[in-house]
Amino acid sequence: MTERHAVARVRHELRRRLLTVKTAERLTPQMVRVTLTGADLAGFVSAGYDDHVKLCLPLAGQDAPVWPAGPDAPALPDGTVASPMRDFTPRRHDAEGSELVLDFAIHEAGPATEWASAAAPGTTLGVAGPRGSFVVTDDFDWYLLIGDETALPAIGRRLEELRADVPVIVIATVAGAQEEQSFETATALETRWIHRPLASASDPAPLLDAVAALTLPEGEGYIWIAGENDTVKLLRKHLVEERGHNRTWIKAAGYWRKGSAGFHENHNEG
The missing domain is CATH 3.40.50.80 (Nucleotide-binding domain of ferredoxin-NADP reductase (FNR) module)
Known part of the structure:
Protein backbone atom coordinates (compact mmCIF):
# COMPACT_ATOMS: atom_id res chain seq x y z
CA MET A 1 0.00 0.00 0.00
CA THR A 2 1.33 3.44 -0.91
CA GLU A 3 2.12 5.70 2.04
CA ARG A 4 -0.32 8.59 2.35
CA HIS A 5 1.09 11.83 0.92
CA ALA A 6 4.15 9.98 -0.33
CA VAL A 7 6.76 11.83 -2.35
CA ALA A 8 9.18 9.86 -4.51
CA ARG A 9 12.28 10.90 -6.43
CA VAL A 10 12.67 8.83 -9.58
CA ARG A 11 15.89 8.77 -11.58
CA HIS A 12 15.96 8.40 -15.36
CA GLU A 13 18.58 7.53 -17.92
CA LEU A 14 20.09 10.76 -19.17
CA ARG A 15 20.06 10.86 -22.97
CA ARG A 16 20.60 13.54 -25.55
CA ARG A 17 17.97 13.58 -28.27
CA LEU A 18 17.68 15.35 -31.59
CA LEU A 19 14.04 16.25 -32.26
CA THR A 20 12.19 18.08 -35.01
CA VAL A 21 9.37 20.60 -34.81
CA LYS A 22 6.06 19.14 -35.98
CA THR A 23 3.93 22.20 -35.25
CA ALA A 24 4.36 25.64 -33.67
CA GLU A 25 1.45 27.84 -32.64
CA ARG A 26 0.70 30.90 -30.55
CA LEU A 27 -1.46 29.98 -27.56
CA THR A 28 -1.49 33.64 -26.56
CA PRO A 29 0.47 36.65 -27.80
CA GLN A 30 3.30 35.76 -25.40
CA MET A 31 3.09 31.95 -25.24
CA VAL A 32 4.29 29.67 -28.06
CA ARG A 33 3.45 25.94 -28.06
CA VAL A 34 5.86 23.72 -29.95
CA THR A 35 5.18 20.05 -30.67
CA LEU A 36 8.31 18.00 -31.28
CA THR A 37 8.68 14.56 -32.80
CA GLY A 38 11.40 12.17 -33.91
CA ALA A 39 12.74 8.65 -33.53
CA ASP A 40 14.92 9.81 -30.62
CA LEU A 41 11.78 10.19 -28.48
CA ALA A 42 11.75 6.39 -28.02
CA GLY A 43 12.28 5.64 -24.34
CA PHE A 44 11.58 9.21 -23.20
CA VAL A 45 10.09 9.30 -19.68
CA SER A 46 8.66 12.25 -17.76
CA ALA A 47 6.95 11.10 -14.56
CA GLY A 48 6.55 14.46 -12.81
CA TYR A 49 4.42 17.42 -13.85
CA ASP A 50 7.25 19.87 -13.10
CA ASP A 51 10.09 17.85 -14.62
CA HIS A 52 12.79 19.76 -16.45
CA VAL A 53 14.53 18.91 -19.68
CA LYS A 54 17.61 20.69 -20.97
CA LEU A 55 17.05 22.28 -24.34
CA CYS A 56 20.02 22.79 -26.65
CA LEU A 57 18.89 25.75 -28.74
CA PRO A 58 20.55 26.19 -32.15
CA LEU A 59 21.87 29.68 -32.72
CA ALA A 60 21.25 31.64 -35.89
CA GLY A 61 23.30 29.98 -38.59
CA GLN A 62 23.36 26.59 -36.88
CA ASP A 63 21.35 23.97 -38.78
CA ALA A 64 21.34 21.66 -35.75
CA PRO A 65 22.08 22.03 -32.04
CA VAL A 66 25.74 21.98 -31.06
CA TRP A 67 26.04 20.24 -27.71
CA PRO A 68 28.61 21.66 -25.31
CA ALA A 69 31.63 19.56 -24.43
CA GLY A 70 31.27 17.44 -21.32
CA PRO A 71 32.01 14.08 -19.69
CA ASP A 72 29.85 12.31 -22.26
CA ALA A 73 30.57 14.59 -25.21
CA PRO A 74 33.76 15.28 -27.16
CA ALA A 75 35.55 18.60 -27.14
CA LEU A 76 34.34 21.05 -29.74
CA PRO A 77 36.57 21.94 -32.68
CA ASP A 78 38.35 25.27 -32.43
CA GLY A 79 36.07 28.14 -33.34
CA THR A 80 32.87 26.13 -32.83
CA VAL A 81 30.31 27.79 -30.56
CA ALA A 82 28.08 25.57 -28.45
CA SER A 83 24.35 26.18 -28.56
CA PRO A 84 22.94 27.71 -25.36
CA MET A 85 21.13 25.45 -22.89
CA ARG A 86 17.92 26.23 -21.01
CA ASP A 87 15.59 24.31 -18.63
CA PHE A 88 11.97 23.74 -19.71
CA THR A 89 9.01 21.72 -18.47
CA PRO A 90 7.59 18.97 -20.70
CA ARG A 91 4.02 20.23 -21.09
CA ARG A 92 2.76 16.93 -22.48
CA HIS A 93 4.30 13.68 -23.72
CA ASP A 94 2.52 11.25 -26.00
CA ALA A 95 4.66 8.11 -26.22
CA GLU A 96 2.29 6.35 -28.60
CA GLY A 97 2.12 9.30 -30.95
CA SER A 98 5.82 10.10 -30.54
CA GLU A 99 5.20 13.73 -29.57
CA LEU A 100 6.65 16.04 -26.94
CA VAL A 101 4.95 19.38 -26.30
CA LEU A 102 6.78 22.40 -24.87
CA ASP A 103 5.34 25.83 -24.06
CA PHE A 104 7.62 28.89 -24.32
CA ALA A 105 6.82 32.10 -22.45
CA ILE A 106 8.06 34.88 -24.72
CA HIS A 107 9.79 37.64 -22.76
CA GLU A 108 12.90 39.70 -23.36
CA ALA A 109 15.30 38.68 -26.09
CA GLY A 110 17.15 35.47 -25.32
CA PRO A 111 17.99 32.16 -26.98
CA ALA A 112 14.74 30.42 -25.98
CA THR A 113 12.58 33.35 -27.06
CA GLU A 114 14.48 33.71 -30.33
CA TRP A 115 14.29 30.00 -31.12
CA ALA A 116 10.59 29.61 -30.25
CA SER A 117 9.60 32.75 -32.14
CA ALA A 118 11.20 31.37 -35.29
CA ALA A 119 10.26 27.71 -34.83
CA ALA A 120 8.56 26.09 -37.81
CA PRO A 121 7.98 22.53 -39.03
CA GLY A 122 11.35 20.93 -39.68
CA THR A 123 13.29 23.10 -37.22
CA THR A 124 15.57 20.99 -35.00
CA LEU A 125 16.10 21.11 -31.24
CA GLY A 126 18.28 19.21 -28.81
CA VAL A 127 16.58 17.78 -25.71
CA ALA A 128 18.34 16.11 -22.77
CA GLY A 129 16.71 14.54 -19.74
CA PRO A 130 14.79 14.74 -17.58
CA ARG A 131 17.45 13.48 -15.21
CA GLY A 132 14.81 12.67 -12.63
CA SER A 133 11.23 13.26 -11.48
CA PHE A 134 9.68 14.46 -8.23
CA VAL A 135 6.42 12.47 -7.95
CA VAL A 136 3.74 13.55 -5.45
CA THR A 137 0.98 11.07 -4.65
Missing part, protein backbone atom coordinates in the same frame (compact mmCIF):
# COMPACT_ATOMS: atom_id res chain seq x y z
CA ASP A 138 -2.43 12.45 -5.66
CA ASP A 139 -4.19 11.91 -2.33
CA PHE A 140 -4.26 15.39 -0.81
CA ASP A 141 -7.58 17.04 0.07
CA TRP A 142 -6.80 20.08 -2.06
CA TYR A 143 -4.07 21.73 -4.12
CA LEU A 144 -2.85 25.32 -4.49
CA LEU A 145 -0.74 26.15 -7.56
CA ILE A 146 0.95 29.56 -7.68
CA GLY A 147 3.14 31.14 -10.33
CA ASP A 148 3.73 33.46 -13.25
CA GLU A 149 3.90 32.80 -16.98
CA THR A 150 6.91 30.51 -16.61
CA ALA A 151 4.94 28.26 -14.25
CA LEU A 152 1.92 27.81 -16.53
CA PRO A 153 3.24 24.74 -18.41
CA ALA A 154 3.65 22.79 -15.15
CA ILE A 155 0.35 24.11 -13.79
CA GLY A 156 -1.50 23.09 -16.95
CA ARG A 157 0.02 19.63 -16.91
CA ARG A 158 -0.79 19.14 -13.22
CA LEU A 159 -4.40 20.12 -13.80
CA GLU A 160 -4.70 17.57 -16.59
CA GLU A 161 -3.26 14.79 -14.44
CA LEU A 162 -4.96 15.32 -11.05
CA ARG A 163 -7.94 13.14 -10.12
CA ALA A 164 -11.50 14.18 -10.85
CA ASP A 165 -13.31 16.60 -8.53
CA VAL A 166 -10.38 17.35 -6.22
CA PRO A 167 -10.44 21.07 -5.28
CA VAL A 168 -7.65 23.07 -6.92
CA ILE A 169 -6.92 26.79 -6.67
CA VAL A 170 -4.63 28.42 -9.23
CA ILE A 171 -3.24 31.91 -8.63
CA ALA A 172 -1.26 33.15 -11.61
CA THR A 173 0.14 36.47 -12.79
CA VAL A 174 0.05 37.33 -16.50
CA ALA A 175 0.38 40.50 -18.56
CA GLY A 176 -3.34 40.84 -19.24
CA ALA A 177 -6.58 39.09 -20.12
CA GLN A 178 -5.13 38.13 -23.50
CA GLU A 179 -2.57 35.93 -21.70
CA GLU A 180 -5.07 33.90 -19.68
CA GLN A 181 -5.21 30.22 -20.65
CA SER A 182 -7.96 27.63 -20.57
CA PHE A 183 -6.99 24.31 -19.01
CA GLU A 184 -8.44 20.88 -19.66
CA THR A 185 -9.11 19.36 -16.24
CA ALA A 186 -11.53 17.14 -14.36
CA THR A 187 -10.69 18.87 -11.07
CA ALA A 188 -12.91 21.31 -9.21
CA LEU A 189 -10.85 24.26 -10.40
CA GLU A 190 -10.89 27.86 -9.21
CA THR A 191 -8.56 30.13 -11.17
CA ARG A 192 -7.55 33.60 -10.04
CA TRP A 193 -5.74 35.54 -12.76
CA ILE A 194 -3.76 38.60 -11.69
CA HIS A 195 -2.87 41.15 -14.35
CA ARG A 196 0.32 43.17 -14.18
CA PRO A 197 2.62 44.62 -16.86
CA LEU A 198 5.31 42.26 -18.08
CA ALA A 199 7.83 44.95 -17.14
CA SER A 200 6.76 44.41 -13.51
CA ALA A 201 7.10 40.62 -13.60
CA SER A 202 9.76 40.67 -10.86
CA ASP A 203 7.53 42.61 -8.44
CA PRO A 204 6.39 40.17 -5.71
CA ALA A 205 3.48 42.30 -4.50
CA PRO A 206 0.70 41.06 -6.83
CA LEU A 207 1.15 37.39 -5.91
CA LEU A 208 1.93 38.06 -2.26
CA ASP A 209 -1.20 40.17 -1.85
CA ALA A 210 -3.37 37.58 -3.58
CA VAL A 211 -2.06 34.70 -1.47
CA ALA A 212 -2.28 36.71 1.76
CA ALA A 213 -5.96 37.39 1.02
CA LEU A 214 -6.69 33.72 0.32
CA THR A 215 -8.46 31.54 2.88
CA LEU A 216 -6.92 28.09 2.59
CA PRO A 217 -9.40 25.21 2.32
CA GLU A 218 -9.98 22.79 5.18
CA GLY A 219 -8.01 19.56 5.26
CA GLU A 220 -4.53 18.61 4.15
CA GLY A 221 -3.35 20.45 1.06
CA TYR A 222 -0.31 20.50 -1.18
CA ILE A 223 1.10 23.81 -2.41
CA TRP A 224 3.31 24.27 -5.46
CA ILE A 225 5.01 27.60 -6.26
CA ALA A 226 7.24 28.59 -9.16
CA GLY A 227 8.31 31.78 -10.90
CA GLU A 228 10.60 34.70 -10.09
CA ASN A 229 13.11 33.59 -7.47
CA ASP A 230 12.65 36.25 -4.76
CA THR A 231 8.86 36.11 -5.11
CA VAL A 232 8.90 32.34 -4.66
CA LYS A 233 11.02 32.60 -1.50
CA LEU A 234 8.70 35.24 0.00
CA LEU A 235 5.58 33.18 -0.79
CA ARG A 236 7.03 30.06 0.79
CA LYS A 237 8.08 32.03 3.88
CA HIS A 238 4.58 33.50 4.21
CA LEU A 239 2.83 30.14 3.87
CA VAL A 240 5.14 28.30 6.28
CA GLU A 241 5.89 30.94 8.91
CA GLU A 242 2.75 33.07 8.88
CA ARG A 243 0.10 30.59 7.78
CA GLY A 244 1.58 27.53 9.49
CA HIS A 245 1.33 25.25 6.47
CA ASN A 246 3.26 21.99 6.72
CA ARG A 247 6.61 22.75 5.08
CA THR A 248 6.87 19.21 3.69
CA TRP A 249 3.67 19.82 1.72
CA ILE A 250 5.09 22.77 -0.19
CA LYS A 251 7.37 22.64 -3.21
CA ALA A 252 8.88 25.94 -4.32
CA ALA A 253 11.29 26.73 -7.15
CA GLY A 254 12.74 29.88 -8.64
CA TYR A 255 12.50 29.51 -12.41
CA TRP A 256 14.18 32.81 -13.18
CA ARG A 257 15.91 35.82 -11.67
CA LYS A 258 16.24 39.21 -13.28
CA GLY A 259 19.65 39.62 -14.88
CA SER A 260 20.55 35.91 -14.62
CA ALA A 261 20.57 33.61 -17.65
CA GLY A 262 19.56 29.96 -17.35
CA PHE A 263 18.61 30.35 -13.67
CA HIS A 264 16.89 27.67 -11.56
CA GLU A 265 16.88 27.27 -7.77
CA ASN A 266 14.85 25.06 -5.42
CA HIS A 267 13.60 26.30 -2.05
CA ASN A 268 12.51 23.17 -0.20
CA GLU A 269 14.96 23.22 2.65
CA GLY A 270 13.81 22.81 6.25
